[in-house]
Amino acid sequence: MATYDLVVIGTGPGGYVCAVRASQLGMKVAVVEKNATLGGTCLNVGCMPSKALLHASEMFEEAGHSFAKMGVSVSSPKLDLPAMMNFKQQGIDGNVKGVEFLMKKNKVDVLKGTGKILGTGKVEVSADGKSQTIETKNIVIATGSDIARLKGIEIDEKRIVSSTGALSLDKVPGKLLIVGAGVIGLELGSVWKRLGAEVVVVEFLDRILPGMDGEIAKQFQRILEKQGFAFKLGAKVTAVDTSGKTLKATIEPAAGGAAETLEADVVLVCIGRVPYTDALGLKEAGVALDPRGRVQIDPHFATSVKGVYAIGDVVAGPMLAHKAEDEGVAVAEIIAGQAGHVNYDVIPGVVYTTPEVSSVGKTEEELKQAGVAYTVGKFPFTANGRSKVNQTTDGFVKILADAKTDRVLGVHIIGREAGEMIHEACVLMEFGGSAEDLARTCHAHPTRSEAVKEAALAVGKRAIHM
Ligand code: FAD
Ligand code: NAI
DSSP states (O other): OOSEEEEEEOOSHHHHHHHHHHHHTTOOEEEEEOSSSSSHHHHHHSHHHHHHHHHHHHHHHHHHHTTGGGTOOOOOOOOOHHHHHHHHHHHHHHHHHHHHHHHHHTTOEEEESEEEEEETTEEEEEETTEEEEEEEEEEEEOOOEEEOOOTTOOOOSSSEEOHHHHTSOSSOOSEEEEEOOSHHHHHHHHHHHHTTOEEEEEESSSSSSTTSOHHHHHHHHHHHHHTTOEEEESEEEEEEEOSSSSEEEEEEETTOOOOEEEEESEEEEOSOEEEOOTTSOHHHHTOOBOTTSOBOOOTTSBOSSTTEEEOGGGSSSOOOHHHHHHHHHHHHHHHTTSOOOOOTTSOOEEEOSSSEEEEEEOOHHHHHHHTOOEEEEEEEGGGOHHHHHHTOOOOEEEEEEETTTOBEEEEEEEETTHHHHHHHHHHHHHTTOBHHHHHTSOOOTTOTTHHHHHHHHHHTTOOSOO
């Protein structure tokens, strides 16, 4: 008799959510975690600490630059970086404890150690030189991802850092050189820019935020440049000389050509993440990987070994916490004999900068490439009453709808609180709604969300306030 119905390896948002849902469905569940704390990348060195620093640094920036114009007179704010890091740590601790509580509440056993799959129904858990073998009917791999590294550039997490080091710098770097204009580069670049660093971002492609709608990315780049960001697009960092007091980075045009040298106090390498499968024993157990090193799964999250499933960053798809969570729920339901499902067409993405950028569904580039006839409705926050009175008018809402059916295919927003506003579009799209449906939905006044309604009206060329 197996001891457990389900053993989940990894307690990030994919793993712990899967464990909770499986327990709700009546399964006897254990999670295996090799880190000292639960919660994975997201809670410990990802989403949550970065959002704590984004919030604190935004308050610092606002106190220094926005309070006065509203008639709030304060003396110039002083940065207490250790206190800000303590604020971040309190947030991490609170969330990690929350996951521990959820495991207890749902009677999920927490097995501390490194999990290795010995084959169908068997997981070895090793810690402090000791190991035990656990028997289980089902196994879910939820081991997440790790930073991608640049060949020849060694990350020491002090001067050459990944996102992990960039979340814990002990002083504000004079010059911060960021490799990669993706989500991490722009979020953590914003944190350190607001706290006083000079920020230069080197990006291989000729645009920032690849994958996001091109028009939104262009406007976002202009706004970031106004905030003081410098971008070197179509360029790559090929070496970093660490011998002197300041780092010297060699930058080459991506298309080839003469190299230049840039000096920096800290270099942040954020060129993507790779699936993490170390020590899992996948090869010996016969679990197949795809050509990019991700655990290969069928549409029901099943791997090539019976009774072994995989979810989250370790499998294909966007590396996002909410995608991992939804897959965790779906796989638990499938194991329980239900019809668990994730709609990959409606997974929102948010960049938590100021302003925020949010997106769901297809971009204009994707629709063009697929030859889909579409109509566009746009509405700027400069014409939104609430944004005007708050004097936060950067950005716009863009809605892409099918030209024939009016069904909404994509929504892209750049603006304050864009990350909250995107969800009405997600609900609409889950129900296969049209721009007309959105345009006829009453929106509270005065809210920024009225700009979403106006963009939907603009699809039918009848926006009111523009
Ligand atoms: P993870 O969270 O990576 O968890 C995997 C867990 O498995 C880890 O705890 C690890 O220790 C454990 N593990 C691995 N191997 C073993 C083993 N053999 N035995 C036992 N345990 C093992 N996403 C968002 O949606 N929003 C954001 O704002 C956001 N911000 C981010 C900011 C940063 C700086 C970073 C780096 C990432 C961010 N992400 C964000 C991405 C998000 O963190 C990941 O998509 C998410 O954590 C993936 O969840 P997961 O459960 O698949 O894996
Ligand atoms: P990313 O994939 O978002 O961006 C990496 C960038 O680096 C790309 O623009 C790419 O073209 C560029 N690049 C790659 N190689 C390069 C090179 N040699 N030189 C210069 N540029 C190069 O990856 P990032 O920012 O590291 O984030 C990893 C993942 O974490 C993201 O895919 C995202 O899913 C997740 N994340 C999500 C957040 C959110 O949802 N708000 C926040 C932070 C991370």
